[in-house]
Amino acid sequence: MSRGYYNNNRKPRRRGRRLLLLCLLLLPVGVIILPTSALVLAGMIPTFVAIFVDRDPEKSAALTVGAMNLSGVAPYIVRLWQHGHTLAISFQMLATPSTWLVMFGAAAIGWMMYFFIPQIVTAIIALRSQSKIKELEEKRALLIADWGTDIMAKPDPDRAEPAGLTDGA
DSSP states (O other), X not given: OOSSTTOOOSHHHXXXXXXXHHHXXXXXHHXXXXXXXXXXXXXXXXXXXXXXXXXXXXXXXXXXXXXXXXXXXXXXHHHHHHTTOOHHHHHHHHTOHHHHHHHHHHHHHHHXXXXXXXXXXXXXXXXXXXXXXXXXXXXXXXXXXXXXXXXXXXXXXXXXXXXXXXXXX
């Protein structure tokens, strides 16, 4: 079992230690800015779900969803800071359905970007490739019209190439 889930690498242990250290460092900060922490933790739920379900080692879904989700949470963080930065205001924002709609709607746009942009890029590349093939076929037809069909003959493997074609001269 050289490849599998039960690998004896030390990376998961290091990752766990780093996560623990990060949590220990962020815990006091989270307590100091508790209203913001409550708003961010509640609003970033779709990002936490994306981190959990994304099996890609690069976590591209989590990054896409997280970035869009953060853009949906950010206006409410600013509004919280402008209106006093209290837990009451934070919970009042979380009690408003439009807050959830904006935060989770931004995350939904992130999921749509994650699923549809690769397909759009693939379609664009395929169209460009087809266009290039058509262009090359038109050039080939012009060459055949100028030089005839003799240029289409397959080279004889027993014959050596002319000297100027292979040595880059």
